[in-house]
Amino acid sequence: MINAEQLRNDFPILHQQVNGRPLVYLDNAATTQKPLSVIETLDHYYRKDNSNVHRGLHELSNRATEAYEHARRRTAQFINAASADEIVFTRGTTEGINLVANSWAFDNLKPGDEILLTEVEHHSNLVPWQLLAQRKGLKLRFVPALANGESLDLAALDSLLAPPVKLFAFVHISNTLGLINDAKQFCALAKSRGITTLIDAAQSSGHRPLDVRDLDCDFLVFSGHKMAGPTGIGILYGRAELLEKMSPWHGGGEMIAAANYESSTYKPAPHKFEAGTPNIADAIGLGAAMDYLDKIGRDNIAKHDMELAAYAYEKLSQLDFLRILGPKTNRAGLITFVMDGVHAHDVVEIANTYGVALRGGHHCNQPLMKKLGTPASARASFYLYNTKTEVDRLAEVLHKIKEYFTR
Amino acid sequence: MNLDELYQTVILDHAQRPRNYGELPQATAFAEGNNPSCGDEVTVYVKLDANGEKIEDIKFKGAGCAISQASTSLMTVKLKGKTVAEASKFEKTFHDMMTAVTLPEYPQGFGDLQILEGVRKFPQRVKCATLGWNALKQALGGNSSHDPVTSENE
Ligand SMILES: Cc1ncc(COP(=O)(O)O)c(C=O)c1O
Numbered sequence: 001m002i003n004a005e006q007l008r009n010d011f012p013i014l015h016q017q018v019n020g021r022p023l024v025y026l027d028n029a030a031t032t033q034k035p036l037s038v039i040e041t042l043d044h045y046y047r048k049d050n051s052n053v054h055r056g057l058h059e060l061s062n063r064a065t066e067a068y069e070h071a072r073r074r075t076a077q078f079i080n081a082a083s084a085d086e087i088v089f090t091r092g093t094t095e096g097i098n099l100v101a102n103s104w105a106f107d108n109l110k111p112g113d114e115i116l117l118t119e120v121e122h123h124s125n126l127v128p129w130q131l132l133a134q135r136k137g138l139k140l141r142f143v144p145a146l147a148n149g150e151s152l153d154l155a156a157l158d159s160l161l162a163p164p165v166k167l168f169a170f171v172h173i174s175n176t177l178g179l180i181n182d183a184k185q186f187c188a189l190a191k192s193r194g195i196t197t198l199i200d201a202a203q204s205s206g207h208r209p210l211d212v213r214d215l216d217c218d219f220l221v222f223s224g225h226k227m228a229g230p231t232g233i234g235i236l237y238g239r240a241e242l243l244e245k246m247s248p249w250h251g252g253g254e255m256i257a258a259a260n261y262e263s264s265t266y267k268p269a270p271h272k273f274e275a276g277t278p279n280i281a282d283a284i285g286l287g288a289a290m291d292y293l294d295k296i297g298r299d300n301i302a303k304h305d306m307e308l309a310a311y312a313y314e315k316l317s318q319l320d321f322l323r324i325l326g327p328k329t330n331r332a333g334l335i336t337f338v339m340d341g342v343h344a345h346d347v348v349e350i351a352n353t354y355g356v357a358l359r360g361g362h363h364c365n366q367p368l369m370k371k372l373g374t375p376a377s378a379r380a381s382f383y384l385y386n387t388k389t390e391v392d393r394l395a396e397v398l399h400k401i402k403e404y405f406t407r
Numbered sequence: 408m409n410l411d412e413l414y415q416t417v418i419l420d421h422a423q424r425p426r427n428y429g430e431l432p433q434a435t436a437f438a439e440g441n442n443p444s445c446g447d448e449v450t451v452y453v454k455l456d457a458n459g460e461k462i463e464d465i466k467f468k469g470a471g472c473a474i475s476q477a478s479t480s481l482m483t484v485k486l487k488g489k490t491v492a493e494a495s496k497f498e499k500t501f502h503d504m505m506t507a508v509t510l511p512e513y514p515q516g517f518g519d520l521q522i523l524e525g526v527r528k529f530p531q532r533v534k535c536a537t538l539g540w541n542a543l544k545q546a547l548g549g550n551s552s553h554d555p556v557t558s559e560n561e
Contacts, residue, residue: 341423344446345472346414346473346474349413349532350414353410361446362444375445375448375471405423
């Protein structure tokens with residue numbers, strides 16, 4: 001079990017007042033806060049080791065290179081990849097998906113081929129495929145979401161996962177619904193039909209154990225900032241056989257083996273995907289975040305987040321002026337709701353005056369919100385430092401908001 | 408931060424009981440406003456007199472946050488019976504009240520539109536308050552179309 005009260009001491013930012021009340025930070029699906037160990041790692045790097053990687057021969061460059069490559073090995077271990085060569089540093093989930101779209105998918109998909117997505121994807125796992133589909137004459141298909149976003153239509157998934165679908169790209173945990181997809185089963189089904197898989201693990205990487213060999217996926221992407229790490233750094237995992245054959249997406253320094261005026265040869269993966277000076281400090285910071293999460297135990301974090309979400313579901317279900325979206329049980333650490341007669345932005349604005357940080361809007365899920373019949377909703381999302389007391393506070397504040405609007 | 412500057416009683420009243428709400432079949436012009444990132448939508452309908460100089464009737468329809476709906480409702484109350492020239496002047500003043508570095512001089516009759524002045528202290532919400540006015544400007548500009556205008560770039 002997690003002692004959230006105690007873990008809060010690791011997060012300096014949580015100890016502040018907002019609008020005269022103690023901050024209740026419930027916007028963790030957007031980005032999580034950073035523990036001291038991560039902040040200090042970044043500080044140390046810039047004070048002691050800062051240098052460019054892979055090109056210098058001096059002490060600092062050696063240190064920076066070693067720390068950067070250590071972070072890559074640490075990541076491989078974190079998701080149980082077979083080798084550090086399967087780990088590409090990116091700016092985040094969004095860049096990872098764009099890389100796969102512009103390299104693997106651009107090279108391997110032909111006009112008439114199809115890409116299967118789900119109706120609950122974040123825009124970052126939708127728009128890159130729309131752009132590619134327009135350029136290459138591909139078709140996008142969608143696994144439907146069922147009533148109120150409680151689940152995906154698994155029967156439809158079964159029949160849609162078939163030629164001419166070449167790629168199935170899906171979200172592991174929905175940032176809007178808290179829906180947890182059975183990623184292992186999805187990948188097994190796709191594999192049995194010769195379909196390549198990509199998992200958007202943005203909402204799962206910092207919240208539960210991830211094992212790419214057990215999941216048996218082809219690609220998996222996530223962002224450092226949603227798992228106690230820095231912004232501007234993320235991971236693309238790709239199976240070695242695939243990465244080796246893929247062409248580079250960005251060209252520049254660091255990624256070439258030898259350059260001529262007419263053409264160049266490239267380094268092997270993962271370096272051929274990392275053109276230019278990479279985000280060295282934040283890669284190292286991400287490694288520190290992984291250390292932090294593993295010290296607590298990702299199993300424990302998962303249990304804690306889901307317990308809070310279940311508790312929040314129970315509490316907020318009692319408020320008859322709320323409509324809660326997403327699954328009733330087995331909910332990941334977030335809860336999204338619509339308040340009768342009060343727009344989500346007004347809910348969030350007033351919650352803020354009580355020091356409660358929520359998210360309001362379409363959560364980068366516009367087509368889904370439309371389908372669920374509401375342009376906007378409010379979301380509370382939890383992490384390892386949130387407590388039941390904070391959930392109680394949320395319920396209290398929602399009551400006050402409803403009263404405020406019906407005075 | 409004083410919430411009541413944003414959600415004044417009059418604003419909440421208009422949000423819950425919008426005036427001049429609905430379509431206007433005899434409209435001579437209309438325009439849609441849409442802020443997709445918030446999900447705020449309004450359509451403003453105006454009926455001008457035969458000379459095209461006076462707003463004989465004005466209505467709106469929409470869905471969204473309290474600020475966007477109340478601001479548009481207040482606008483329709485204020486502009487009914489005004490000349491197009493007055494409406495344009497109010498539109499400009501309203502815009503300045505929201506976004507100009509210094510507050511504008513309020514023209515005669517601007518009156519309770521000033522209630523929304525407090526919104527300028529909430530930069531994220533300015534676009535909510537100006538959405539209906541942007542639609543009005545578009546409608547008075549004479550190009551009625553279903554291509555919505557936005558205020559997300561305020
Ligand atoms: C499920 C999901 N996918 C993708 C993203 C995009 O992540 P990033 O903006 O870090 O690239 C997010 C974050 O908002 C997300 O929640």
